[in-house]
Amino acid sequence: MKHFPNDFLWGTATSSYQIEGAANLDGKGPSIWDAFASIPGKIKNNETGNLACDHYHRFEEDVQLMKNMGVKAYRFSISWSRVLPTGKGAVNEKGIQFYSKLIDSLLRAGIEPWVTLYHWDLPLALQLEDDGWLGSTLPDHFANYAKICFDRFGDRVKSWITLNEPWVAAMLGYGQGVFAPGRTSNTEPYRAAHQLILAHAKAVTIYRKEYGHQNGKIGITNNADWREPLTLNQKDLEAAERALEFFLAWFADPIFKGDYPQVMRERLGSRLPKFTDQEKELIKGTSDFFGLNHYTTMYAAHHNGRLKESSVYGNGGISEDQDVTLLQDSNWPVTSMNWAVVPWGCRKLLRWINDRYDQPDIYITENGCSYPDVLVDGKVDDTLRVAFYKGYLEACQQTIAEGIPLKGYFAWSFMDNFEWASGYEKRFGLHYVDFETLERIPKKSALWYKEVISKNGI
C-alpha cells in the first residue's frame, strides 16, 4: 500500500449556490447566480439553485454523512448575499446564524471547516450598483465582507480561502459569458481579474493585521489544468508554457511573485491593467498556501489556425491572445464533462507549481469527476469514479514521495449538486442526490474514499 503522511488532510468540498437552496429565505439577498439562472436558456433545462440540495435545512444530516466517511476537513463557501443581502451595509443575522450552526456542527463532528469567502455568487446589488468585478469599489466591499466573516466565525474557523477560481469568474463570467454575469469580451476578463486580485489582497491584509491573534491561515484557490506540449518542437514547448502562464500564473504570479507574467504584459499591452508599486507590495505574499483545483489535461500546440479546442466550457481562455491550440488525445478516457482523465498531468502540474513558486504548501482544494450515475436497487456503482480518484491519488502520493509538499486533498464534491451552466445533469458527488426526494445515498466511491482515509493510503 502507498501511504500518505500522517498529517495529510483528507477532505471534501461544496459551494453555497450549488447546494444550499433557500435562495430567498431568512433575509438572503439575490446573487448574480440567482439572476443568471432565471434567464431562459442560460442553464441546462433552465434549472436553478433555488432549492438545490436544500443543504440550508439538511446540513446536520450532511455533517453526519461526512463524519461517516471520516473526512478530516470540509471546504464550503459562504454566500455573501446571505450575510450582507446587498453586499454592503447591514448584516443579516439569520445568515450569520446558519453558518455559525454549520461550523459548530462540523467541530462537534471533529471536522475542520475550510471556508471559502467567494465562490462566484456575488450579491446582485453589487453587480447593478457597482458594475460587479469591473467596478473599482469591489475590492473594498469584499474586504469589508471578509472582515465581518473573520469577526463572526474566526474564533472557530482557522482555514480561509478568499476566492475560488478567479480565472473562472473572470474568463467564463466576463470573457465567454457562459457563467454569471454572462458578459462576452476580450478585455473585461483582464479587468475583472485585476479587481479580484486586489480584493483578495485587501482581505488577507485585514486578516493578518487585525485577526492575527486568531492564529489561522489564509490563501487563495486557483484552478489549472495541465498543458502538455504536443511535440518537442520549441514552438510547442513554448506554447504549453504560455498556456499555463495565461491560465495559472495570471493569478499566482502577482500573489506569489508580485506581478503578472511578462508574456501576458507583452501580448496584452493596454488590455492588461497595471498594478502600481504600492499595489504590488500589497499583493505579494498574500497566500499562506497554494490552493489548487485541478480537473484535466490537454495537449498544447503553437496555434496554426486550423484546430479548435473541445470542452464543455472553454477552458483555454481567449486562445487568440495566447496563440495556443488545445487538443485531447483520443486515447484518453473522458468524463461526462468531456474532461480527459490524465493522472500524470496532475503530477506534472504539481511539479510546475513547486518549481515556479518556490515550494509552497499545496492543497488540492478540488479534484473529481462527473459521470452519469444511476441508482439501481438503492445503490450507485460508480466504478469509473473510483478509478478516477485512484489514479489521481496515486499521482498525489508519488508527488509527495518526490518531496513536494502536498498537504491535503479535497474531493469534489461531497454530493451531487447544481453544476452551474450544466444544471443537475452532471453528477460530481461522492453521494448521490435524488433531486425529487432530496435523499442522499453514498455511492461506491464514498465507501472507497472512506477506506482510503481510514488506511491513510491507497
Ligand code: PNW
Ligand atoms: C469548478 N473550466 O468549476 C468549481 O470550483 C466548482 O464549483 C465546479 O462544480 C467544479 O469545478 C466542476 O466544474 C470549474 O472550464 C468550471 O476549466 C469550469 C472550469 C474549471 C472549473
